[in-house]
Amino acid sequence: GAGVSQSPSNKVTEKGKDVELRCDPISGHTALYWYRQSLGQGLEFLIYFQGNSAPDKSGLPSDRFSAERTGGSVSTLTIQRTQQEDSAVYLCASSPDPKGIQYFGAGTRLSVL
Amino acid sequence: GENVEQHPSTLSVQEGDSAVIKCTYSDSASNYFPWYKQELGKRPQLIIDIRSNVGEKKDQRIAVTLNKTAKHFSLHITETQPEDSAVYFCAASMGNAGNMLTFGGGTRLMVKP
Numbered sequence: 001g002a003g004v005s006q007s008p009s010n011k012v013t014e015k016g017k018d019v020e021l022r023c024d025p026i027s028g029h030t031a032l033y034w035y036r037q038s039l040g041q042g043l044e045f046l047i048y049f050q051g052n053s054a055p056d057k058s059g060l061p062s063d064r065f066s067a068e069r070t071g072g073s074v075s076t077l078t079i080q081r082t083q084q085e086d087s088a089v090y091l092c093a094s095s096p097d098p099k100g101i102q103y104f105g106a107g108t109r110l111s112v113l
Numbered sequence: 114g115e116n117v118e119q120h121p122s123t124l125s126v127q128e129g130d131s132a133v134i135k136c137t138y139s140d141s142a143s144n145y146f147p148w149y150k151q152e153l154g155k156r157p158q159l160i161i162d163i164r165s166n167v168g169e170k171k172d173q174r175i176a177v178t179l180n181k182t183a184k185h186f187s188l189h190i191t192e193t194q195p196e197d198s199a200v201y202f203c204a205a206s207m208g209n210a211g212n213m214l215t216f217g218g219g220t221r222l223m224v225k226p
Contacts, residue, residue, distance in 0.1 A: 041219070045215065058213075104149075104158070106156045
């Protein structure tokens with residue numbers, strides 16, 4: 001079946017602009033995670049959604065970052081007033097349950113000029 | 114919070130040799146340890162994982178060992194092949210309400226034919 005889908009695959013924006021990144025998880029997966037991968041580094045947890053529960057936002061680096069998940073499926077990560085240090089690959093992962101294996105999307109490469 | 118250290122950052126081996134990547138973690142409550150392989154420009158893919166109730170797990174040429182007392186775990190790849198060349202990430206989580214992964218910094222493995 002289809003894997004985790006992310007769009008756009010690449011996004012170039014100017015400093016100060018807002019961006020929205022989209023994640024379509026695997027159908028039926030209740031858990032959804034956002035991670036950030038800076039150049040040459042490991043993945044950094046940002047936010048976690050499980051079903052209809054309140055999300056765990058403990059990894060968000062600043063209040064410019066927010067995310068929502070509509071109808072327990074598609075998720076959107078929004079970055080307001082982008083800064084150059086926001087440049088990274090943003091990866092989404094989904095899992096069939098809170099303790100299950102995480103399947104990653106191909107990511108969105110964000111470049112802030 | 115959890116901290117995962119991974120070594121070495123780069124590893125070059127001859128085809129057919131073995132490769133070992135080591136990780137240490139800080140939080141004794143962590144109980145789930147996956148390993149992901151990421152080829153250039155591709156999404157991270159799970160290659161093997163281990164939970165804290167076992168000390169070793171094997172899958173063909175890949176094995177993972179876990180030492181809970183010392184809080185370290187290792188990935189072993191035997192009979193390496195050029196297609197094993199990639200960046201490998203270890204991760205740890207507490208696997209309870211939400212499986213947020215804390216990743217190591219990655220190891221770039223190069224297998225020379």
